[in-house]
Amino acid sequence: MLSNVIGYEAYNIDVEVAFLIVSLIFFVFMNGTKPRRTTSYVYVFFGMLFSIIAPAISIAIAYIASDMTYEKLGMLRICMLSYIIIYSLILFDVSMYLCTLPYRNRSKESWYRIFCMAFVALMDLYCITSLFSGNMISYTGGELADISAFIIKMNHCGLVSSTFSLVFALTVTKDMPKVVRTIIFTVYPLCVLLLILQRTNTSHIILAMTYVIPLAVFFILFHSNPYDEILGLQNAYSLESRFEDNIFLKKPFYIGYLIIPSFNRLDFSKPTPEMADAFEAIVSYCRLAEDKYPNLYIYKQSAGTFTFIYEAPQTEENEKALDELGDIAEKTIKDIDNLATIIMIDMPCFKEIKTIAMAREMVNMLSKKHVNPLDNFRYRATLEDNKKFQERYRIEQELLDIRFRKDPDDERVVCYAQPIFEVESQSFRTAEALMRLKINGEMVSPGLFIPIAEETNCIHALTLVMLEKVCMELQKLEKEYDFECISVNCSAKEFTLPGLSEEVLGIIKKYGVDPKKIRLELTESAVADDNNKLKKNMYKLREQGISFYLDDFGTGYSAMARVIDLPFRTIKFDKTLLYQSIEDERMDGIVSNMIETLKNSGIMTLVEGVESDAQNDYSIIHGFEYIQGFHYAKPVPISELRNYFTKIKK
Structure with missing residues (x-):
């Protein structure tokens, strides 16, 4: 045995030496293999660092106690004091690691730290008082000092800490993954058994085993990053x-x-x-x-x-x-x-x-x-690529924050609206709500933030915030103004969500708005992705009085038969069709036939992007019921729609 070889016949320190070597090896690995550094990793790192120091001190204590003189009493007390402090720090790290394992507990880390520090302070006070009152060392002369009281007191501290850890684990077991629970309820009972074994036999010092084992297991299972043995690469x-x-x-x-x-x-x-x-x-x-x-x-x-x-x-x-x-x-x-x-x-x-x-x-x-x-x-x-990315990333983070908050009063989502001209009444009867994004006081182009919102799955949250803002304004407009509706844009993906209809109707009911005053606009690409969920949501909402616009018609996604098959009230012709029709007689004939087919099917027609007199004249001659564009009105803050709608006469 190693103890006999080096002359430690009174106290067996084989386990301490072995686990000193083990902890040293693990610490080298921890520094050389770039492990996973989660929030709780710091406690494993410092715990393993102290696990190198503690066995070295305990070996020194056994050495001094085995070859004791009165002159060495002071040195022995200093070593014991050092061990008490280092051992308490190890127990602190092991306890804090366990406390921060459940993800929900990480928000309370500062409170757990205070609690564990209080435990460590009490432990230090108890042990240091015992040390300097002479209760840890028994020496009456000769070569051997009795340090069993010291080992037992360290043992008591370890037992209290391990018992606390097990009780704590039981209280948060539902927040832990199954594998973590299995490890904890295997390792900690083992540590308790080892501490009980140490209590019964103080001549064999095995304290190092009780703290190196859990730290090593935690590192191997949750933080180590092994190399691929063939490629020599890490993950x-x-x-x-x-x-x-x-x-x-x-x-x-x-x-x-x-x-x-x-x-x-x-x-x-x-x-x-x-x-x-x-x-x-x-x-x-x-x-x-x-x-x-x-x-x-x-x-x-x-x-x-x-x-x-x-x-x-x-x-x-x-x-x-x-x-x-x-x-x-x-x-x-x-x-x-x-x-x-x-x-x-x-x-x-x-x-x-x-x-x-x-x-x-x-x-x-x-x-x-x-x-x-x-x-x-x-x-x-390049630097220019980085500049573009930083702008995109800034927008993305703001959109994600909006998505998680879902606050209808969020000032970053700005609601504009563009009044739409009705040809028959020669007045503004409807409007399209247009979403704008304001970040740090600057407006962000829809062409920039809408694709990012769709990629990051934030578009639905934005739509719901917009719908709430529109409903807030409708509450005021309904009482004083005569108008048909305000339309809100929805993305293709949203209309395949199973609970979309319930969400939309829930918001409308929340504000007590007449559902007939709300219209939803779907892009033509949504129709191209036609499926049962799309139809189900559309028919559910139509039953409650909500009508639908088909936006961007003519961009080439859908067949006329599919459009007519769905419950659209109004078809919005894309401006590219308008511009091509004015320049190309063949396209003009196609558009005229489409308008006639839609009208025969009971569907209203609207043309957007009308800016010039020539485009306006063409639109009226071809029988569009509604005209949208800068020729009549530019987008304005939604609160300014009252300047376009007719006031109800009382």
Whole structure:
């Protein structure tokens, strides 16, 4: 036994030595493998750091106690005091890690920290008082000092901490994933058993085992990022850690993405000879790249998608190195598949890019520049690209915030409306509500924020906020003005939502508005994606008095038969049809026939984009019932519609 070899015959410290080595190995791994750094990781990190110090001190205590003299009493007390402080910090870290494991508890982290610090302070007070009152060391002369009281008191602190942890885990078990519950209710009872065993035999010191085991298990299961044994690459979590380290240390670097689309479709779990060649090509590329560029770190995202970080300042020479990386990739892939293509996008890490998620989004934006999937695509981001991305990202974050708040009074969503002229009455009888976005006092173009809202699934929340704003204004207008309705735009995706009709009717009922005063506009693309959910929502809403406009008619998505089959009250002809009809006699004939067909089917017609006298005359001659455009009225804040509608005579 190790204790006998080094002369510790009174106290067996084999376990302490073994777990000192274990904790040291784990700490090296934690620093060298870029682990997942979640909110709770800091407690594992410092817990493992203190787990190196504590066994070393306990070994020193056993050594001094085994070769004791009165002159060494002071040194022994100092070592014990150091151990008490370090051990209390370990118990603090282990307890805090457990407290922050459930996601919902992380918002209360400061309160848990105060509670755990109070426990640690009481433990230190109890132990230090016992130490200096002479209750932890028994020495009456000779070579051996009795430190069993010290071990038992440390044992009591560990038992209290472990018991508290188990009780706490029981109270939040419903907030923990199944795997986490299993680990906790396996590891902590084991620690309690070890502490009970330590209580019964103080000559064998095994305290290190009781805190290194849970910390090691937590690290392995929840934070470690192993390397791929063949490619030698780590995963996305390691990428995130290195990215964050470089940002924190302000190290200049490039980040890039290499995508081999055809490889992403391969199932390497069932390899064919051809797949083996493809995999060999990836292995060759990784080895070549690593050997050539020591500051290059490659991370595997999927079978054919890789992210790399190249730690180097932004210089022409380093950009040439990245170009060589692309050349190597192209050649390596072409050697095994002539038809395979690569997409390689890289960029210097601009100071505004603070997270790996932002970098990934920027790459996704730049990848849209790749128009021909049969060609290789290599691109390096510029300052102008970064400027465009930052604007897009700013809008995206505002839209996501609007989506989560769903506040009808949100001042960022501004409701405008464009009055629509009725030819028969020669007056304004309807209007179209138009959404605008205001960020930091500046209006954002709909052409910019609407596509982003659709991509981020924020468009429905915006529509509901708009509907509420329209209903608020309708409450006021209904009492004093004579008008038909105000229309609100809906996206194609929204009308396939199962609960859309209930949401719309709920808002209308909330404000006590007549449903006939609301009309919903669908784009022609929504009709092209016609399905049962679309029809179901439309008919449910029509039964309650809500009518529908078909917007952008003539942009080429839908057949006339499909349009007539759905319950549209009014068809809005896109302005491009109007402009083409004026210039082209054949198009004029087609439009005239469409108008006649729709009228025979009982559908009203509206033309939008009318700006000139010639366009207005054409629209009236061809029998459009409604005309919308700058010729009659520009969009105005919705509150100004009262300047266009006729006031009710009392």
